[in-house]
Amino acid sequence: MLTKKLLIGALCLITSFKISAQTFTEVNNPVGGTSSFLGIYNGTLAWGDYDNDGDLDLVIAGFNIVSGNNTATTQLITKLYRNDNGSFTDSGVELTGIQKGALAWGDYDNDGDLDLVITGEDANRETFARIYRNDGGSFVDSGIGIVAVSSSSVAWVDYNNDGFLDLAVSGTKDGLPAGASTIIYRNDGQGNLTDSGIDNIPGFYNGSISFGDYDNDGDSDLAFIGTTNGFSTGVTTQVYRNKGNGTFENSNLTGFKSVAWGSISWGDFDNDSDLDLLITGWDSTQAVTKIYRNDLVADSIVFTDLNANVAQSNEGKALWGDYNNDGNLDILLTGRNDSLRQVYSFVYQGDGAGGFNILAADTSARTITEAQISSAAWGDFDNDGDLDMVIAGLDSSSFDGQTKLYRNGTTNFTANTKPNAPTDLTATITPAQSNTIVINWTAGSDGTTPQEALTYNLRVGLKPGEQQTQSPHSNSSTGVRQIVGKGNIFGGTTWTLRNLDWGKTYYISLQSIDNSFVGSDWSEEISITIDPGINRNAFLPNTFTPNSDGTNDFFRIVTHENVSEINFRIFNRLGTLVYQTSDVNEATNFGWDGKFNGKNQPAGVYLWYITGKFSDGTNIRFNGNNNGSVILVR
Structure with missing residues (x-):
């Protein structure tokens, strides 16, 4: 038990602001029509279709507090609610309750x-x-x-x-x-x-992390906010660039407001094919909400503070999403501003050019709950073609935890229609005879989201229509999505897929994702086989006959391509090294003559191991392998 007075102290002077019921209407008793979601704060939540039935289920986790008789009952929960055609049921799945x-x-x-x-x-x-x-x-x-x-x-x-x-x-x-x-x-x-x-990425906490390809080079870069060294000295906002080789480096981008206790999210609000950045949090002195536009200046990327007229907030969420289906990203913002003694739940309507207008400036029309120490998420739970929302946090009036669902019910715009799939899909092994492919396509289209703002979902499987190699988080037949967010390979019209298995055939398809996070049908599927390298004009014979007759007297690497480095070793069946060279000329023009210490070796099976590279950096492989056997015949 916890006395209610303990919760009131620092919060009693806070004013609440809410968003318009003209657009969003609370769904009363969403659990079976008889009860509410468990209320939480200091927690987290997410939409996801875990049972693959085509509608979004909801998982919540946090501190559940219910007051009564000047006391409060508390517990930590993690609860999964199953959505069946817009009605929710406690799934009964047992998950450990957590907060923070x-x-x-x-x-x-x-x-x-x-x-x-x-x-x-x-x-x-x-x-x-x-x-x-x-x-x-x-x-x-x-x-x-x-x-x-x-x-x-x-x-x-x-x-x-x-x-x-x-x-x-x-x-x-x-x-x-x-x-x-x-x-x-x-x-x-x-x-x-x-x-x-x-x-080399700093340890941080009380923060948020987001991935997106801000430099459009075909891989996932990282942005985060948080604190690295205590409340006041370690607050930071940083972006790390993916170098494309499995490592990250500090982007050294400057101008970001350093914050913690908030959120960070990539999104292309101006529809110009590059990702902008939305952050909210506490800078150790005040609440902050910032929108940074991604600009290319003198061949360098800079992020410019938009100085947008949005509420300054911390201990909440700031999320991109197109709630009104006009193709432009809007913002859902929750949290509080201690300096102004205010609590927020706002929706800002984006115009695609950097303007964000608050929904329902008339405070008398605001009936959506305010929430502090909060979490929130967009999601079309009723499958009617527009983004609904769920908000969870501490109610500043009752000081109870709350989790409330709001249906998007405006009549000012039409329901979203899914975009058109990308076309002209191709896949090329690059560099030649490697196990890396480059996928290209012609951009999809949409009735509202500009083509430049579409993102894409990639599906890759070992059989037609399957996804053993890359999951799209969408139904493999219908394209209906399992999660809410951008596509798994962001925007653009090219993507690189690495480290594929030699000799396997991969089946590849794409779908377009609009700014309301709706997926198109799947594109026409293509396939590609990762050639193990035998057609690289480099091979080794299965047998050789070192009898000085001028035919097949040497066991060597046969190639007409440039080899930059080599390590060629041969062992007998007892494991004795009978031949080794790191000389490219010797390995490709002479090789092993069947002798060890000047003596002819007996007929039989010998094992070879080769590591090396062609001049373009591609690893040398033979039928996909760097080891095998050869038969010495006498």
Whole structure:
């Protein structure tokens, strides 16, 4: 039990502001028509179609407090609500209750259903982290070990372009700055996540992390806010550029307001094909909300403060999404401003040119709940073609936790229609005979979202229509999405996929995603086989006959292409090294003559190992391998 007076002290002078009921209407008793979602604050939530029935389910986690008789009942919860045609039911799935945490949906095992990662502080005030694997609608502990952190942030992302979802986790392991940690876990495609070894991204907590390709070079860059060294000295906002080789470097971009206790999100508000940045939080002295426009100036990228007329907020969310289906990104903003003693829940309507107009300036019309220490999310839960929203946080009047669902019911615009799929899809092995492919396409189109602002979802499988290599988080037949957000490969019309398996055939398709996060039908599917290298004009014979007859007397690498480096070794069946050279000329023009220490070796099977590169940097492979056997015949 907790006395209500403890909650009132610092908050009693705060004024609340709410958004218009003319557009958003509260859904009363969304759980079976008889009860509400459990109310939370200091928590997190996310939409995701975990049971693949075509509608968005909701997971919430946080501090649940219900007051009465001058006392309050409290508990930590993580609750999954199943959506059945717009009506919600407690799924009964048992998940550890947490606060000060984060969660995210993602299909890390590429089996077509959404898995769930959760981090935070549990009821014993211990840090917690777990990846739950979705097995046909049931959730089991995956057994994958990741760092347990609170005041945390998580994000699924394919940072190395191999098709498998990796995981970024940040937070504090002990509640102190010294325990701050940021780890990116690499997915090996076999259901394992291991520390990538990327160690130059600062540990931070009380923050937020977001991935997006801000420099349009075809990989996922990282932006974060948070604190690295305590309340006042370590508040920071940073962007790290993905170098395309599995590592990140500090972008050294300047001009960002350093904040923590808020959120950060990429989105192209001006529809010019590059990602802008939205942040909200506390800069150690005041609440901050900033929109930064991504500009190319003198061949360099700079982010320009838009100085937008939006509320300054912290301990809340600032989220992009096109709620009115005009093709332009709008903003949902929740949180509070301690300096002004105000609590916010605002929607700002974007005009596509940098203007953001608050919805319902008349305060008498604002009936959407205010929320502090809050979380929020866009999502079309009723599948009527527009973005609804859910808001959770502390009610500044009752000081109870609340989780409220709002239906977008305006009649001022038509329901969204899905965009058109991209066309002219091609895939090329680049560089030649490698296991990397470059995918190109002609941009899709949409009735409202400008073509330049469309993002794309990539699906890659080992059979037609399947997704064993890259999950799109969309239904493989209909294109209906399982999550709410941008496409998994952002914008543009080209993408690189690396480290594919030699000798396998991959089936590739794309869908367009508009600014309301609706997916198109799938494009025409193409296929490509990763040639193991035998057609690279480099090969090794299966047998050789060192009998000095002038035919096949040497075992050598046969190629007409330039080789830059080589290490060629041959062993007998006892494991004795009988030949070795690192000389390119010897390996390609002479090779092994069948002798060891000047003596002819007996007929039989010998094992060879080769490492090396062609002059373009491509690894030398023979039928996809760098080892094999040869028969010496006498």
